[in-house]
Amino acid sequence: MCEGDPARRDPGLRLSTYADREALARALAAHVAEAVRARLARDGAAALAVSGGRTPTRFFALLSEAPLEWGKVAVTLVDERWVPETSERSNAALARAHLLVGRAAAARFVPLYRGGPSPESDLADAEAAVAALSLPFAAVVLGMGDDGHTASFFPHGEGLAAAIDPGTQRLLAPVRAPAAGEPRITFTLPPLLAADAVFLHIEGAGKRRVLDAALEDGPETDMPVRAVLRHARRPPDVLWCP
Numbered sequence: 001m002c003e004g005d006p007a008r009r010d011p012g013l014r015l016s017t018y019a020d021r022e023a024l025a026r027a028l029a030a031h032v033a034e035a036v037r038a039r040l041a042r043d044g045a046a047a048l049a050v051s052g053g054r055t056p057t058r059f060f061a062l063l064s065e066a067p068l069e070w071g072k073v074a075v076t077l078v079d080e081r082w083v084p085e086t087s088e089r090s091n092a093a094l095a096r097a098h099l100l101v102g103r104a105a106a107a108r109f110v111p112l113y114r115g116g117p118s119p120e121s122d123l124a125d126a127e128a129a130v131a132a133l134s135l136p137f138a139a140v141v142l143g144m145g146d147d148g149h150t151a152s153f154f155p156h157g158e159g160l161a162a163a164i165d166p167g168t169q170r171l172l173a174p175v176r177a178p179a180a181g182e183p184r185i186t187f188t189l190p191p192l193l194a195a196d197a198v199f200l201h202i203e204g205a206g207k208r209r210v211l212d213a214a215l216e217d218g219p220e221t222d223m224p225v226r227a228v229l230r231h232a233r234r235p236p237d238v239l240w241c242p
C-alpha cells in the first residue's frame with residue numbers, strides 16, 4: 001500500500017495497485033475465474049455480472065480464455081443502457097464482442113435490455129430472467145464513472161433511491177439521469193453486494209481522485225459508489241492502476 005493511499009483513511013478498503021492496465025486485467029481475470037471456479041465446484045452452476053463502459057475490454061479478453069466449465073456459467077451485466085445491441089452504446093454488445101468469445105463462448109448470456117420501449121415496460125421480464133440465475137453471483141465486477149456512478153447508480157438520478165436502497169427486494173431498477181444518456185436498467189444494490197466476490201475496477205489518476213472523494217463523508221446521492229463502499233458485507237476488492 002502506498003503513501004496517501006485511501007486505504008489509510010478507510011482501514012476496511014481492500015485496494016490493490018497495479019503497474020498498468022495489462023497487469024490489472026490479468027489479476028482481475030484470475031480473481032474472477034477463481035470465484036467462478038469455486039462456485040462451480042460447490043453448486044455445479046455459477047452466475048457472473050460484469051460492467052460495461054470503456055474500461056473492461058482487456059479484462060474481458062483475458063477472462064474469456066480462462067479454463068472454466070463455461071457451459072455451466074451464466075453471464076449478465078450489472079447495468080445496461082436502454083439501447084439495442086446494434087448500438088455502440090450497448091453494454092451487451094461489448095460483452096458479446098470481448099467476453100463471450102473463445103472458451104467463454106459456451107457461457108449463457110442473459111441480457112438486461114429486452115427490446116421493449118423502456119426499462120419500465122420490460123422490468124418484469126428482465127427481472128424474471130435474472131431471478132432464474134444461480135444467485136447470489138459468484139462474482140460482480142463494477143466500474144466507476146468520473147462522476148462517482150457505479151452500475152447505473154447515477155448521482156441524483158430518478159430512481160436512484162430505490163436502486164441503492166439496501167433493503168429493497170427488487171433485483172433490478174430503472175434509472176434516468178441527464179449524465180446517463182439513455183434510460184438505464186441496473187441491478188439494485190442488494191444482489192450486487194450479496195455476491196461471493198465484489199470487485200471495483202478503476203483505472204487512471206482521475207478515477208483514483210474520484211475514489212478518494214467517495215471515501216470522504218458525504219451523501220450517497222452525490223457519489224453513489226459510496227453505497228457500495230459503505231454497505232458491502234465485506235469491503236469490495238478495489239483494483240486500480242495509473
Ligand SMILES: O=C1O[C@H](COP(=O)(O)O)[C@@H](O)[C@H](O)[C@H]1O
Nearest residue numbers: 051052053054055143144145151
Ligand atoms: O455507463 C457506464 O459507465 C460505467 C463506467 O464506464 P467507463 O467507460 O468509465 O469504464 C460502467 O461501469 C457501467 O457499466 C456503464 O453502464
